[in-house]
Amino acid sequence: MSEGVEWALHSCLNLAWAEPGQAVTAARLAAFYELPAAYLNKQLQALARAGIVTSTPGPRGGFRLAREPERITLLDVVTAIEGPGEAFRCEQVLRKGPDGREDVDYRLTCAVSQSMRRAELAWRKELAGQTLADIRATVERRHPRTPQRTRDWFASRRP
Numbered sequence: 001m002s003e004g005v006e007w008a009l010h011s012c013l014n015l016a017w018a019e020p021g022q023a024v025t026a027a028r029l030a031a032f033y034e035l036p037a038a039y040l041n042k043q044l045q046a047l048a049r050a051g052i053v054t055s056t057p058g059p060r061g062g063f064r065l066a067r068e069p070e071r072i073t074l075l076d077v078v079t080a081i082e083g084p085g086e087a088f089r090c091e092q093v094l095r096k097g098p099d100g101r102e103d104v105d106y107r108l109t110c111a112v113s114q115s116m117r118r119a120e121l122a123w124r125k126e127l128a129g130q131t132l133a134d135i136r137a138t139v140e141r142r143h144p145r146t147p148q149r150t151r152d153w154f155a156s157r158r159p
Helices: 003-017 026-032 037-049 074-082 111-128 132-142 146-156
Strands: 053-056 062-065
Touching: 003 026, 003 037, 003 062, 003 074, 003 132, 003 146, 026 037, 026 062, 026 146, 037 053, 037 062, 037 074, 074 111, 074 132, 132 146
Parallel strands: none
Antiparallel strands: 053 062
16 A cells, blocks of 8 residues: 555545635645655545545635545545555466466465455455544544644644
8 A cells, every 4th residue: 555545544634623614735734744745736636536625726725625524434545545456466376386277267266365355355344434533533532632733733834
């Protein structure tokens, strides 16, 4: 999984703490963690294409969450950044082994492939079951001053 997923999740979390109606530029979101703005902007554009954030152009423009944090799952963000493809791709290497056969679909019979698919389904189920609101609540419980500190940081920076 690329670092873009981590950046996107943290950016969405920061947007969840932004003042209502406030758009935050990619440059400001990037500066918060000292990330390269151009690369983060690509992640934010992917989130916009997926309907997770909205992008407003212009001097007062920037990014906002497109829907409530309760309606954004971690899987939504991962899929927006990484795409919908499977993490494990069975290339049916068993066909080339000593007992391999061309007429067998090893994706369905291979113990390695089956185990990896079960693990991926469990991983996806876990990500789909957690929302941005869940993460926000955990952070706020552990670090209650984080939301206000985040808003203050964005307020103190010029666009």
